[in-house]
Amino acid sequence: MRINVQVLLLFSVFVVATCGLVYELVAGTLASYLLGDSVTQFSTIIGVYLFSMGIGSYLSRFFNRNLIAWFIQVEVLVAVVGGFSSTLLFLLFDRVASFQMVLYLLVSLTGILVGLEIPLIMRILEDRFEFKELVSKVFTFDYIGALLASVIFPLLLVPHLGLLRTSFFFGLLNAGVALWLCFYFSKEVKWIHFLRISCVASIVALVAGFVLSDRILAFTESLSYADKIIYSVQSPYQKIVLTKNEREFRLFLNGNLQFSSSDEYRYHEALVHPGLNSVKYPKKVLVLGGGDGLAVREILRYPSVEKVVLVDLDQAVTKLFASHEVLKNLNQGALLSKKVQVINTDAFQWLKTSQEQFDFVVIDFPDPANYAIGKLYSNTFYKVLRQAIAPGGAAVIQATSPFVAPNAYWCVVNTLVSCGFTTLPYHAHVPSFGDWGFVLASPDKMLPVNGQFMPQLRFLDQATFEQMRTFPKDMPARQTEVNKLNNQALVRYFEDEWAHYIN
């Protein structure tokens, strides 16, 4: 049984309208994700898209014969361009000079093609309906399609299919309609063979894209960043991403925020000064982790310091912070200082074989989110650390949030105590991170803290540090297990507590 030709064509209008709007929404969403500033992105994308539809409508006047064949052809093109648009944008982002150019080119192309379709279909149908009925029907289906698209896009498509699959899925709808029309009009249409092949080819390509979209996504994690990415590199150990908005720069390692330029001084002043200010005439300082050079910047404020050894696994990080203009400004060229020696190797291995002793050790490792890093917070590591601290010296350890992950924080404290350290736990509010914890540790007796901090510090003074040493009623000290290589208790605490916090 043949379906009524009008019904079929009106259904095509509906599909074209739905797909068209979905492509527009995908482009808008992608642009907001990748470039930030969603208001600007959405309004410019919608504007360009609608304007391009206008161009398409204008161009429709140049099509005079074989209208159904042209309609099918345009439909296939929409399927391919629209279906692959989000994938292309994903892949090209951070690989082409002007991402915006590509973005608006794709949006225009889609707009033009969709804009061609409505006039074409009206002309195909013009002999089959009375004009007022035709206009009414076509636009009714057009707008119903638009409504459907705008409702299911945020509610169903993005959460369940994701952006890439959504595009491929609607590309498949377009191509499916085209193929259907091919069979329906096989007698009346010119170049039917070519059209069928192109339909099938595009369907194959779109299905492949749909199936492989996870792999494609794995290429880029750009979606995790709220701001514009100004630098991105994959080192052997991690993905390093630097983003920027009007106010600040942010550094991410494997998607985890390392610092924001707007408040990192709070973190690094709190990390370095309480301990280093208390060591008498510190000469040699060791920094483990902290390849951003921001802790080194604080250390170099002490004129007595003659040598800073920085051990960070990732050469890509230390190189970046020694060469990138913005970042060099941020750490005041700390990594280029003659006093600073940068060593790119595994910190545990290095410390185990090093014979040197240091007056102060700053430990700024990533959070203990996996077993590889958990080793760097173990009692075995701290025993090795003890050997590296000169008499009268101390070490400070960044120790995750005592508010979000109290067991993890106090596990670091208790592990240090189990190795014979005397500890001074303290914490500071760093807006980007929340309430953040540090542990000052002395191999023997706690050194008396010198509260006379240098006046040029922006955050830390004596009164502030007094507060930092106080843990309020909802954050008391806790008994925990000692973190050992053979129990990795810390990683387990950390995982439990942060998972709980995020959900």
Place this chain on the structure above:
Amino acid sequence: MKAEERRRFLKQSALALGGLALAGTALPGCGTEETKQVAGRLFGPSFKAGHLLRTGIRKVPARTQEVDVVIIGGGVSGLSAARWLQKNSEQRVCLLELEDRTGGNSQSGKNAHSAFPWGAHYLPLPNNSNTQLLRFLEEAKLITGYDAAGLPLYNEYHLCFDPEERLFINGYWQEGLVPNWSVPPADLQQIDRFQALMDEMKQAKGADGRFAFDIPLAHSSSDDQFRQLDQLTMQDWLQKQNLTSTYLSWYVEYCCLDDFGGTLAQTSAWAAIHYFAARRAQAANSDAHRVLTWPQGNHWLAERLREQAGPDLRTGSLVYNLEVADDKIVVDYLDLATDEATRLMAKKCVMATPQFVRERLLAKVPAAPKVNSRIFTYAPWVVANLTLNQVPAGKGIPLSWDNVIYGSSSLGYVNAQHQSVVGFPDKQVITFYYPIPDTSPASRQAVFTRKREDWTELVLQELEKAHPSIREEVEQLDVWVWGHGMIKPTPGFIWGPDREAAAQPIQNKIAFAHSDLSGISIFEEAFYKGIKAAQQILTS
């Protein structure tokens, strides 16, 4: 633009776009069909020596040397005997080892990224009653001290790091090897019941006041109610207890294959229960179930033994003749490197060889008791070491020390770099274990005739069950085939007459030391048997 041109333009652009899209999506799928050639080598115990023995050696020794004790075999039991004699006597000891290195089945290799084991790779924390072993661990600095309660403090670099074990089951890496992920409640109940039974057995004592199951095995109770279990297979025992869960059976069989190279139907119930019920370690700084492990596996332990085994260790030495003449023992051996034969005249001899070697060497010793050697059966083993760009990630627990795949006929793999403090190694080295319990002649034949490519394929296919993309990561894959991997405790063997007869010294001159004589092939038994033989030599 004319209509015709326009049409052509649109047509071409459509083709171009379609082609581009097709090419783009087709690319990732390409190339996976082609089988990548994997680099690697095939190793095994000295085939040359085996061949020489079969054809017979008729060399006349060019020189004769006198020693007090000759030890034949430089595996763990031979080294342990040498160490004991070195520490407790003034005897001049000479140890003869066929292979180029001592250590027996506890061998290891090394590449640019890591050392790795070719044999056994761990020592469970020993029972605190096993004081001889604890002394050795102190000497090897594996025990660094004792706490106030007298519990040993183990060296943290050698206590297995966390995470220790994971099991790939129902598409997920769960923590621990006892199946629980997506396992039906009825099976979980049976597993619990089994574990409760094993806990009971762990504490059970016989009428003689000894633990029913102990290490060394010789210290186990002689009470018949337990020893009778040696008559059953583990399969029969499970059936008798109504423990029929397939998940449980898999787990128990995995353990039998792991320690004995035998299936449930091949393994004595006493031996299998011994696996679960003989360990009662207590440590000051670890849970009881931990193991001590090293990148080079138990070769690390064998090397510590070797360091204490005295100065006269002769490797590459093939013993081809042994006679008892008057009050001397005559041992002729061939130096495989120089092809020179030497005669040793010794007062005493420790034979630390597997049973099939002993049988051959004792052919000219009339006083040797008749032992039914056919009851000594062995499981061949295949060990593979793979250098990978990285171990492919999977759902669940990340890479652990021991990684087992449910439903695989392998025993899974061990991360050779697990005890390294380095957080992010450039390459990863894993050691894959594959026992061959099938005793049919065809299967045994296959062990010796399969080519490296066949083993490579077998290893990769087993690993693909958990890591479908592992082929892409392999840089090197070496295989070691052990024809006689370990002694199998078949029913009736451990507490039968032949094992006991084979352990009896001959004329107070020849003592025997090998884990074959325990019936289970573990370091503790070999270590103990070596000391026992040395003591027999010294007291006689």
